[in-house]
Amino acid sequence: MIDDMQNNTTKKILIVLLTLAVVIAFVVLDALIIEPSRITVRRENLESEKIPKAMNGMQICYFSDLDYGLYVDKERIQKIVSEINELNPDAVIFGGDLYDDSVTPDDTSNQIISSALKEINAPYGKFAVYGNHDDASDDLKSVTDSIYASSGFEVLSNTSISLHKKTSSSITLVGIGNGITGKCDIETAYSNVSSNNYVLTVCHTPDTADSVPMDLTDYFLAGHSHGGQVNYLFGALVTPQMAVNHLHGKTVIQDSFTLDITDGIAPTMKNIRFLTSNELVVYRLVHKDPEEKTKS
Numbered sequence: 001m002i003d004d005m006q007n008n009t010t011k012k013i014l015i016v017l018l019t020l021a022v023v024i025a026f027v028v029l030d031a032l033i034i035e036p037s038r039i040t041v042r043r044e045n046l047e048s049e050k051i052p053k054a055m056n057g058m059q060i061c062y063f064s065d066l067d068y069g070l071y072v073d074k075e076r077i078q079k080i081v082s083e084i085n086e087l088n089p090d091a092v093i094f095g096g097d098l099y100d101d102s103v104t105p106d107d108t109s110n111q112i113i114s115s116a117l118k119e120i121n122a123p124y125g126k127f128a129v130y131g132n133h134d135d136a137s138d139d140l141k142s143v144t145d146s147i148y149a150s151s152g153f154e155v156l157s158n159t160s161i162s163l164h165k166k167t168s169s170s171i172t173l174v175g176i177g178n179g180i181t182g183k184c185d186i187e188t189a190y191s192n193v194s195s196n197n198y199v200l201t202v203c204h205t206p207d208t209a210d211s212v213p214m215d216l217t218d219y220f221l222a223g224h225s226h227g228g229q230v231n232y233l234f235g236a237l238v239t240p241q242m243a244v245n246h247l248h249g250k251t252v253i254q255d256s257f258t259l260d261i262t263d264g265i266a267p268t269m270k271n272i273r274f275l276t277s278n279e280l281v282v283y284r285l286v287h288k289d290p291e292e293k294t295k296s
Contacts, residue, residue: 035273036071039083039265042279046219047286050198052169056287061087061122063280064095064204064223065131065264068113069103072266077116080265080280085121087282090165092122094153095223096131096178096204098144100268105143117151124165127173128153131204131224132180132242156202158185160193163200171285176203176212178224180242184208190216198285205242206261214256219283222246227263227276238269248276 061084066072072080084092098113099105120126128148135141148155156175164170172193177184184203190213193199199218203209206222225243228236236247243261251259263276 036271040277040279042281045286047288049288049290051285051287053287054167054169055165058090058165058285060091060283061089062093063265065097067100067266067268070100071271074112081116091124092126094128097133101133114147114150126153129175130182132178136181158189171198174201178204206246207242209259217257220259222261231275
C-alpha cells in the first residue's frame with residue numbers, strides 16, 4: 001500500500017515536471033522563433049464628438065521603429081508593406097527610426113527602404129516623425145529626409161496639419177520632435193491648434209506626453225521603447241531614455257488624454273520578443289453624437 005502511494009506521488013511529480021518543461025520549452029520557442037518574425041494587427045476605435053461625421057470610419061495605420069538593417073531586411077520590409085496595404089488604410093503614420101542605430105546607411109539600403117515605403121497605399125496621406133535614430137547627425141537626417149521625400153511621406157517636425165477625407169471637415173495631426181537627438185518644440189507644434197478640433201499627436205518618445213497641452217491633446221501616439229520588447233517581473237530588455245515614465249501600453253495622462261505606445265514593427269538589440277509583439281496599429285475614427293443635456 002505504501003509502495004503504491006509512493007509510486008502515485010512519483011508519477012504526479014513527474015507529470016508536473018514534464019508539464020512545466022513543455023510550458024518552458026513553448027515559451028522559449030515563442031520568444032526566440034515565433035514572435036520575433038510575426039506581425040500582429042491591433043485595432044483601436046477613437047471615439048469623440050469632435051471627430052466630424054464625414055470622417056467617421058476613416059482608418060489610420062500606425063507603425064514605428066523599423067530599425068532596418070539589424071533584423072529587418074529587404075524581404076522583411078516587403079512583408080511589412082504588404083501587410084499594411086492589405087489593411088487598406090486611408091492614411092499611414094510612421095513613428096520614427098528607419099534604421100537601427102548599429103547600422104550605417106548606404107545607397108543600396110536607402111533605395112530598398114525608399115522603394116518599399118513608396119509602395120504603401122494611403123489615399124489621404126502618409127506622414128512621419130523623426131526618431132532618435134533618424135536625426136542623430138546631419139548626415140542621418142539628410143538620408144532620412146531623402147527617403148521620406150522619395151517615398152511620399154510628409155515629415156511632421158514640430159508642426160500641425162489638417163487631415164481630411166474627401167470633405168473640408170478635418171481632424172488635427174500634430175508631430176513633435178523626439179527630444180533626444182532632435183529639437184522638441186511643443187509650443188511651435190501646437191501654435192495653430194484649436195481645442196475645437198480632434199487632435200491626434202505623434203511623437204517618437206513616450207515621455208514627451210507629460211509635457212504637451214492637456215486641453216489641446218485628445219490622443220497621443222508614441223513608439224521608441226519597443227514596448228520593452230522582453231518584459232519580465234522586475235523590468236524589461238529595452239528601457240531607453242525618454243521612455244522612463246512610460247514604457248509600454250496605454251496610459252491616461254492626468255485624466256486628459258490617452259498615451260498609446262506601440263511595441264514597434266521589429267526587434268532591436270536581440271532578436272527576441274516576450275509579452276510584446278511586432279505590431280501594426282489601426283485606428284478607426286468614430287464620430288460620437290453629443291450627449292443630450294438633461295433639462296432642469
